[in-house]
Amino acid sequence: MTTANLHPRLTVVGHPLVQHKLTLLRQRETSTGEFRRLAREISLLMAYEVTRDLPLETRRIETPLEPMDSPILSGKKLCFVSILRAGDGILEGMLDLVPSARVGHIGLYRDPTTLAPVEYYLKLPEDVRSRLAVVVDPMLATGHSAAAAVERVKQAGAEQISFACLLAAPEGLSIMAEAHPEVPVFTCAVDRCLDDHAYIRPGLGDAGDRLYGTK
Numbered sequence: 001m002t003t004a005n006l007h008p009r010l011t012v013v014g015h016p017l018v019q020h021k022l023t024l025l026r027q028r029e030t031s032t033g034e035f036r037r038l039a040r041e042i043s044l045l046m047a048y049e050v051t052r053d054l055p056l057e058t059r060r061i062e063t064p065l066e067p068m069d070s071p072i073l074s075g076k077k078l079c080f081v082s083i084l085r086a087g088d089g090i091l092e093g094m095l096d097l098v099p100s101a102r103v104g105h106i107g108l109y110r111d112p113t114t115l116a117p118v119e120y121y122l123k124l125p126e127d128v129r130s131r132l133a134v135v136v137d138p139m140l141a142t143g144h145s146a147a148a149a150v151e152r153v154k155q156a157g158a159e160q161i162s163f164a165c166l167l168a169a170p171e172g173l174s175i176m177a178e179a180h181p182e183v184p185v186f187t188c189a190v191d192r193c194l195d196d197h198a199y200i201r202p203g204l205g206d207a208g209d210r211l212y213g214t215k
């Protein structure tokens with residue numbers, strides 16, 4: 001199956017450095033500190049891909065030797081929206097690359113009866129509608145939280161939205177393709193499937209627990 005069959009706007013970041021670091025990240029014996037460091041490094045490299053199409057304009061500047069017309073970012077500024085809590089583990093790397101970006105947070109939990117995502121926290125920058133919003137969560141598993149978070153950012157008025165994760169399951173991509181086919185999705189790998197507990201297989205375990213050493 002090609003990636004376009006999973007989601008019409010899917011990018012798998014296949015850069016060798018990203019793939020190497022992802023392998024280290026997945027390994028059972030990787031310590032909490034090392035896991036956090038790797039997640040940060042990978043997400044910095046992902047931010048490079050996510051921002052690849054940002055528009056440029058030309059600015060007249062003077063080098064020490066002569067004037068020139070030089071490219072500079074124009075138009076929309078960025079806002080990263082982290083899905084709590086594991087999203088914060090990849091937020092840092094993205095901010096390393098784009099330190100001036102604004103940051104929003106969304107907290108969602110799964111209703112035990114309906115299994116639907118329920119929002120318990122939301123804080124977005126006031127001007128999110130005029131920014132490129134990048135929703136981040138390390139794991140695109142069932143896709144329900146990601147789809148709900150993107151929906152909330154749309155409701156807040158943002159018109160240009162991307163989603164970035166470290167690992168995706170085909171099931172999550174299919175939910176995103178149904179709910180938000182126009183939203184570009186960036187991931188470092190598409191794994192085999194979800195198991196009965198909604199863990200991505202082979203995956204890397206629970207991203208939040210591994211980032212924060214809570215298990």
Ligand code: URA
Nearest residue numbers: 141199200205206207
């Ligand atoms: N969330 C995780 O942290 N890991 C998974 O495998 C799936 C969802």
